[in-house]
Amino acid sequence: xxxxxxxxxxxxxxxxxxxxxxxxxxxxxxxxxxxxxxxxxxxxxxxxxxxxxxxxxxxxxxxxxxxxxxxxxxxxxxxxxxxxxxxxxxxxxxxxxxxxxxxxxxxxxxxxxxxxxxxxxxxxxxxxxxxxxxxxxxxxxxxxxx
Amino acid sequence: xxxxxxxxxxxxxxxxxxxxxxxxxxxxxxxxxxxxxxxxxxxxxxxxxxxxxxxxxxxxxxxxxxxxxxxxxxxxxxxxxxxxxxxxxxxxxxxxxxxxxxxxxxxxxxxxxxxxxxxxxxxxxxxxxxxxxxxxxxxxxxxxxxxxxxxxxxxxxxxxxxxxx
Numbered sequence: 001x002x003x004x005x006x007x008x009x010x011x012x013x014x015x016x017x018x019x020x021x022x023x024x025x026x027x028x029x030x031x032x033x034x035x036x037x038x039x040x041x042x043x044x045x046x047x048x049x050x051x052x053x054x055x056x057x058x059x060x061x062x063x064x065x066x067x068x069x070x071x072x073x074x075x076x077x078x079x080x081x082x083x084x085x086x087x088x089x090x091x092x093x094x095x096x097x098x099x100x101x102x103x104x105x106x107x108x109x110x111x112x113x114x115x116x117x118x119x120x121x122x123x124x125x126x127x128x129x130x131x132x133x134x135x136x137x138x139x140x141x142x143x144x145x146x
Numbered sequence: 147x148x149x150x151x152x153x154x155x156x157x158x159x160x161x162x163x164x165x166x167x168x169x170x171x172x173x174x175x176x177x178x179x180x181x182x183x184x185x186x187x188x189x190x191x192x193x194x195x196x197x198x199x200x201x202x203x204x205x206x207x208x209x210x211x212x213x214x215x216x217x218x219x220x221x222x223x224x225x226x227x228x229x230x231x232x233x234x235x236x237x238x239x240x241x242x243x244x245x246x247x248x249x250x251x252x253x254x255x256x257x258x259x260x261x262x263x264x265x266x267x268x269x270x271x272x273x274x275x276x277x278x279x280x281x282x283x284x285x286x287x288x289x290x291x292x293x294x295x296x297x298x299x300x301x302x303x304x305x306x307x308x309x310x311x
Protein backbone atom coordinates (compact mmCIF):
# COMPACT_ATOMS: atom_id res chain seq x y z
CA UNK A 1 0.00 0.00 0.00
CA UNK A 2 1.20 3.42 -0.80
CA UNK A 3 1.31 5.81 2.14
CA UNK A 4 0.90 9.50 1.47
CA UNK A 5 3.74 11.59 2.65
CA UNK A 6 2.49 14.17 5.16
CA UNK A 7 3.38 17.67 4.24
CA UNK A 8 5.50 19.43 6.87
CA UNK A 9 4.72 22.92 5.52
CA UNK A 10 2.72 25.23 7.74
CA UNK A 11 -0.14 26.88 5.95
CA UNK A 12 0.19 30.52 6.85
CA UNK A 13 -2.73 32.89 6.23
CA UNK A 14 -2.12 36.36 4.92
CA UNK A 15 -1.85 38.58 8.00
CA UNK A 16 -1.41 41.87 6.16
CA UNK A 17 -5.08 42.99 6.01
CA UNK A 18 -5.58 42.21 9.69
CA UNK A 19 -2.51 44.17 10.72
CA UNK A 20 -3.58 47.05 8.49
CA UNK A 21 -6.98 47.17 10.14
CA UNK A 22 -5.50 46.92 13.62
CA UNK A 23 -3.14 49.82 12.97
CA UNK A 24 -6.02 51.87 11.64
CA UNK A 25 -8.02 51.14 14.77
CA UNK A 26 -5.08 52.15 16.95
CA UNK A 27 -4.65 55.37 14.99
CA UNK A 28 -8.38 56.10 15.41
CA UNK A 29 -8.32 55.67 19.18
CA UNK A 30 -5.05 57.58 19.54
CA UNK A 31 -6.50 60.58 17.73
CA UNK A 32 -9.71 60.59 19.73
CA UNK A 33 -8.36 59.79 23.16
CA UNK A 34 -8.60 62.65 25.62
CA UNK A 35 -6.25 62.60 28.59
CA UNK A 36 -7.00 66.19 29.60
CA UNK A 37 -9.56 65.52 32.27
CA UNK A 38 -7.93 67.69 34.93
CA UNK A 39 -10.84 70.10 34.70
CA UNK A 40 -13.46 67.43 35.15
CA UNK A 41 -14.87 65.81 38.21
CA UNK A 42 -17.29 62.91 38.45
CA UNK A 43 -19.13 64.54 41.35
CA UNK A 44 -20.26 67.40 39.16
CA UNK A 45 -23.12 66.89 36.69
CA UNK A 46 -23.23 70.00 34.56
CA UNK A 47 -26.52 71.50 33.39
CA UNK A 48 -27.31 71.12 29.69
CA UNK A 49 -27.51 73.93 27.21
CA UNK A 50 -27.86 73.86 23.45
CA UNK A 51 -25.68 76.98 23.22
CA UNK A 52 -22.79 75.51 25.21
CA UNK A 53 -20.19 75.26 22.47
CA UNK A 54 -16.46 74.96 23.07
CA UNK A 55 -14.76 78.34 22.78
CA UNK A 56 -12.71 79.16 19.68
CA UNK A 57 -9.54 79.62 21.71
CA UNK A 58 -8.39 78.74 25.21
CA UNK A 59 -9.09 81.18 28.04
CA UNK A 60 -6.16 83.38 28.98
CA UNK A 61 -5.89 82.42 32.64
CA UNK A 62 -8.73 80.12 33.72
CA UNK A 63 -9.31 79.25 37.36
CA UNK A 64 -11.78 76.40 37.55
CA UNK A 65 -13.97 75.95 40.60
CA UNK A 66 -16.24 72.91 40.97
CA UNK A 67 -19.38 73.58 42.97
CA UNK A 68 -21.04 70.43 44.29
CA UNK A 69 -24.73 69.77 44.82
CA UNK A 70 -24.23 70.36 48.56
CA UNK A 71 -22.65 73.75 47.96
CA UNK A 72 -19.01 72.93 48.66
CA UNK A 73 -16.12 73.63 46.32
CA UNK A 74 -13.77 70.90 45.08
CA UNK A 75 -10.12 71.91 44.90
CA UNK A 76 -7.39 69.33 44.47
CA UNK A 77 -9.86 66.52 45.09
CA UNK A 78 -10.91 67.91 48.47
CA UNK A 79 -14.24 69.47 49.28
CA UNK A 80 -14.01 72.74 51.12
CA UNK A 81 -16.70 75.23 52.12
CA UNK A 82 -17.06 78.42 50.08
CA UNK A 83 -15.92 80.46 53.07
CA UNK A 84 -12.62 78.54 53.10
CA UNK A 85 -11.75 79.53 49.56
CA UNK A 86 -9.81 82.71 50.37
CA UNK A 87 -6.34 81.12 50.80
CA UNK A 88 -6.65 79.38 47.44
CA UNK A 89 -7.84 82.54 45.67
CA UNK A 90 -5.07 84.61 47.30
CA UNK A 91 -2.52 82.11 46.06
CA UNK A 92 -3.89 82.34 42.51
CA UNK A 93 -3.91 86.15 42.74
CA UNK A 94 -0.28 86.12 43.91
CA UNK A 95 0.74 83.93 40.97
CA UNK A 96 -0.83 86.47 38.62
CA UNK A 97 0.88 89.38 40.36
CA UNK A 98 4.26 87.64 40.16
CA UNK A 99 3.71 87.19 36.44
CA UNK A 100 2.95 90.89 36.22
CA UNK A 101 -0.57 90.48 34.98
CA UNK A 102 -3.72 92.16 36.28
CA UNK A 103 -6.39 90.13 38.03
CA UNK A 104 -8.82 91.08 35.28
CA UNK A 105 -6.92 88.68 32.98
CA UNK A 106 -8.13 85.73 35.02
CA UNK A 107 -11.47 84.09 34.35
CA UNK A 108 -13.16 82.17 37.14
CA UNK A 109 -14.82 79.18 35.47
CA UNK A 110 -17.64 77.86 37.63
CA UNK A 111 -18.54 74.23 37.03
CA UNK A 112 -21.68 74.02 39.11
CA UNK A 113 -23.72 70.88 39.69
CA UNK A 114 -27.10 71.18 38.01
CA UNK A 115 -28.93 70.65 41.31
CA UNK A 116 -26.83 73.11 43.30
CA UNK A 117 -28.71 76.05 44.78
CA UNK A 118 -28.36 79.29 42.87
CA UNK A 119 -27.70 81.16 46.12
CA UNK A 120 -24.55 79.08 46.60
CA UNK A 121 -23.35 79.98 43.09
CA UNK A 122 -23.87 83.64 43.90
CA UNK A 123 -22.04 83.24 47.21
CA UNK A 124 -19.14 81.69 45.32
CA UNK A 125 -19.08 84.62 42.89
CA UNK A 126 -19.19 87.05 45.81
CA UNK A 127 -16.30 85.27 47.49
CA UNK A 128 -14.23 85.56 44.30
CA UNK A 129 -15.20 89.22 43.94
CA UNK A 130 -13.89 89.87 47.42
CA UNK A 131 -10.50 88.66 46.11
CA UNK A 132 -10.85 91.19 43.26
CA UNK A 133 -11.65 88.69 40.52
CA UNK A 134 -14.23 90.09 38.15
CA UNK A 135 -14.49 87.87 35.08
CA UNK A 136 -16.72 84.82 35.44
CA UNK A 137 -17.88 82.05 33.15
CA UNK A 138 -20.60 79.55 33.93
CA UNK A 139 -19.84 76.21 32.37
CA UNK A 140 -22.53 74.01 30.84
CA UNK A 141 -22.55 70.76 28.89
CA UNK A 142 -23.58 70.77 25.26
CA UNK A 143 -27.11 69.48 24.86
CA UNK A 144 -26.91 67.15 21.90
CA UNK A 145 -30.46 65.90 22.32
CA UNK A 146 -32.03 68.97 20.70
CA UNK B 147 34.73 22.97 -7.63
CA UNK B 148 31.51 23.07 -5.80
CA UNK B 149 28.86 25.16 -7.42
CA UNK B 150 26.26 26.74 -5.23
CA UNK B 151 22.71 26.32 -6.17
CA UNK B 152 21.88 30.02 -6.52
CA UNK B 153 18.37 29.53 -7.75
CA UNK B 154 17.29 27.70 -4.62
CA UNK B 155 18.84 30.38 -2.34
CA UNK B 156 16.98 33.17 -4.08
CA UNK B 157 13.58 31.63 -3.49
CA UNK B 158 14.13 31.34 0.29
CA UNK B 159 12.10 33.97 2.13
CA UNK B 160 13.48 35.55 5.25
CA UNK B 161 10.77 34.96 7.82
CA UNK B 162 10.37 37.83 10.26
CA UNK B 163 8.57 36.66 13.40
CA UNK B 164 5.27 38.54 13.41
CA UNK B 165 3.85 37.16 16.64
CA UNK B 166 5.50 39.61 19.11
CA UNK B 167 4.52 42.59 16.98
CA UNK B 168 0.92 41.44 16.73
CA UNK B 169 0.87 40.83 20.50
CA UNK B 170 2.01 44.38 21.20
CA UNK B 171 -0.33 45.84 18.65
CA UNK B 172 -3.29 44.06 20.19
CA UNK B 173 -2.26 45.18 23.66
CA UNK B 174 -2.11 48.75 22.44
CA UNK B 175 -5.51 48.35 20.85
CA UNK B 176 -7.01 46.96 24.05
CA UNK B 177 -5.47 49.83 26.06
CA UNK B 178 -6.98 52.47 23.81
CA UNK B 179 -10.37 50.76 23.75
CA UNK B 180 -10.44 50.50 27.55
CA UNK B 181 -9.41 54.10 28.15
CA UNK B 182 -11.59 55.58 25.45
CA UNK B 183 -14.58 57.56 26.55
CA UNK B 184 -16.75 60.00 24.74
CA UNK B 185 -16.66 63.27 26.65
CA UNK B 186 -19.50 65.70 26.06
CA UNK B 187 -18.45 69.10 24.80
CA UNK B 188 -18.57 71.90 27.32
CA UNK B 189 -19.02 75.60 26.80
CA UNK B 190 -19.05 78.75 28.86
CA UNK B 191 -21.50 81.58 29.40
CA UNK B 192 -19.74 84.78 30.31
CA UNK B 193 -21.39 86.85 32.97
CA UNK B 194 -20.58 90.40 33.93
CA UNK B 195 -19.99 90.83 37.61
CA UNK B 196 -18.00 94.06 37.90
CA UNK B 197 -16.48 94.87 41.23
CA UNK B 198 -18.49 97.08 43.58
CA UNK B 199 -16.06 100.02 43.26
CA UNK B 200 -16.34 100.04 39.50
CA UNK B 201 -20.11 99.87 39.45
CA UNK B 202 -20.47 103.00 41.55
CA UNK B 203 -19.82 105.28 38.57
CA UNK B 204 -22.72 106.52 36.42
CA UNK B 205 -23.75 104.14 33.63
CA UNK B 206 -23.06 105.14 30.01
CA UNK B 207 -25.72 107.38 28.45
CA UNK B 208 -26.66 104.86 25.76
CA UNK B 209 -26.97 102.07 28.32
CA UNK B 210 -30.52 100.75 28.56
CA UNK B 211 -31.83 99.76 31.98
CA UNK B 212 -31.39 96.02 32.43
CA UNK B 213 -34.23 93.65 31.72
CA UNK B 214 -34.88 91.98 35.04
CA UNK B 215 -35.67 88.27 34.90
CA UNK B 216 -37.10 87.24 38.24
CA UNK B 217 -37.11 83.50 38.89
CA UNK B 218 -39.01 82.15 41.85
CA UNK B 219 -38.63 78.63 43.19
CA UNK B 220 -40.92 76.29 45.08
CA UNK B 221 -39.81 74.56 48.26
CA UNK B 222 -38.07 71.81 46.23
CA UNK B 223 -35.99 74.29 44.26
CA UNK B 224 -38.00 73.78 41.08
CA UNK B 225 -38.96 76.73 38.96
CA UNK B 226 -42.31 78.16 40.09
CA UNK B 227 -42.56 81.46 38.27
CA UNK B 228 -40.62 83.55 35.75
CA UNK B 229 -41.23 87.28 35.43
CA UNK B 230 -39.68 89.67 32.93
CA UNK B 231 -39.69 93.24 34.20
CA UNK B 232 -42.33 92.23 36.77
CA UNK B 233 -44.56 90.74 34.06
CA UNK B 234 -45.30 87.11 35.02
CA UNK B 235 -44.94 84.52 32.27
CA UNK B 236 -45.46 81.15 33.96
CA UNK B 237 -42.56 78.72 33.80
CA UNK B 238 -42.07 78.78 30.05
CA UNK B 239 -38.48 79.47 28.99
CA UNK B 240 -39.71 79.60 25.39
CA UNK B 241 -41.95 82.53 26.26
CA UNK B 242 -39.06 84.31 27.96
CA UNK B 243 -36.93 83.65 24.88
CA UNK B 244 -39.63 85.01 22.54
CA UNK B 245 -40.02 88.18 24.63
CA UNK B 246 -36.27 88.84 24.68
CA UNK B 247 -36.03 88.13 20.97
CA UNK B 248 -38.84 90.58 20.30
CA UNK B 249 -37.12 93.31 22.34
CA UNK B 250 -33.71 92.81 20.77
CA UNK B 251 -34.93 92.24 17.22
CA UNK B 252 -32.66 91.56 14.28
CA UNK B 253 -30.55 94.69 14.54
CA UNK B 254 -26.88 93.81 14.99
CA UNK B 255 -23.65 95.75 15.04
CA UNK B 256 -22.14 98.63 17.02
CA UNK B 257 -24.66 100.59 19.06
CA UNK B 258 -27.49 98.14 18.35
CA UNK B 259 -29.98 97.03 20.98
CA UNK B 260 -28.36 93.60 20.88
CA UNK B 261 -25.03 95.09 21.88
CA UNK B 262 -26.31 97.32 24.68
CA UNK B 263 -29.11 95.15 26.09
CA UNK B 264 -28.44 93.84 29.55
CA UNK B 265 -30.24 91.11 31.45
CA UNK B 266 -30.23 90.87 35.21
CA UNK B 267 -31.10 87.54 36.80
CA UNK B 268 -32.84 87.83 40.14
CA UNK B 269 -33.19 84.29 41.49
CA UNK B 270 -34.43 82.73 44.69
CA UNK B 271 -31.66 81.33 46.88
CA UNK B 272 -32.73 77.70 46.64
CA UNK B 273 -33.58 77.68 42.93
CA UNK B 274 -31.84 74.80 41.19
CA UNK B 275 -28.88 76.02 39.18
CA UNK B 276 -29.95 74.22 35.99
CA UNK B 277 -32.91 76.62 35.72
CA UNK B 278 -30.48 79.54 35.76
CA UNK B 279 -28.56 78.00 32.86
CA UNK B 280 -31.87 77.42 31.05
CA UNK B 281 -32.74 81.09 31.50
CA UNK B 282 -29.28 82.23 30.39
CA UNK B 283 -29.65 80.00 27.32
CA UNK B 284 -33.07 81.52 26.60
CA UNK B 285 -31.86 85.12 26.77
CA UNK B 286 -28.42 84.76 25.26
CA UNK B 287 -29.28 83.32 21.88
CA UNK B 288 -30.64 80.54 19.75
CA UNK B 289 -29.54 78.13 17.06
CA UNK B 290 -30.56 78.96 13.51
CA UNK B 291 -31.45 76.36 10.89
CA UNK B 292 -27.84 75.60 10.06
CA UNK B 293 -26.79 75.18 13.69
CA UNK B 294 -25.06 78.55 14.07
CA UNK B 295 -25.58 80.53 17.25
CA UNK B 296 -27.48 83.79 16.84
CA UNK B 297 -26.64 85.99 19.81
CA UNK B 298 -29.26 87.95 21.72
CA UNK B 299 -28.35 89.55 25.06
CA UNK B 300 -24.63 89.24 25.74
CA UNK B 301 -24.48 91.25 28.95
CA UNK B 302 -25.84 89.06 31.68
CA UNK B 303 -25.43 89.65 35.38
CA UNK B 304 -26.85 88.49 38.67
CA UNK B 305 -28.87 90.72 40.96
CA UNK B 306 -27.61 90.87 44.55
CA UNK B 307 -28.19 87.45 46.15
CA UNK B 308 -31.36 86.87 48.07
CA UNK B 309 -31.23 85.67 51.64
CA UNK B 310 -31.38 81.93 52.32
CA UNK B 311 -34.85 80.77 53.44
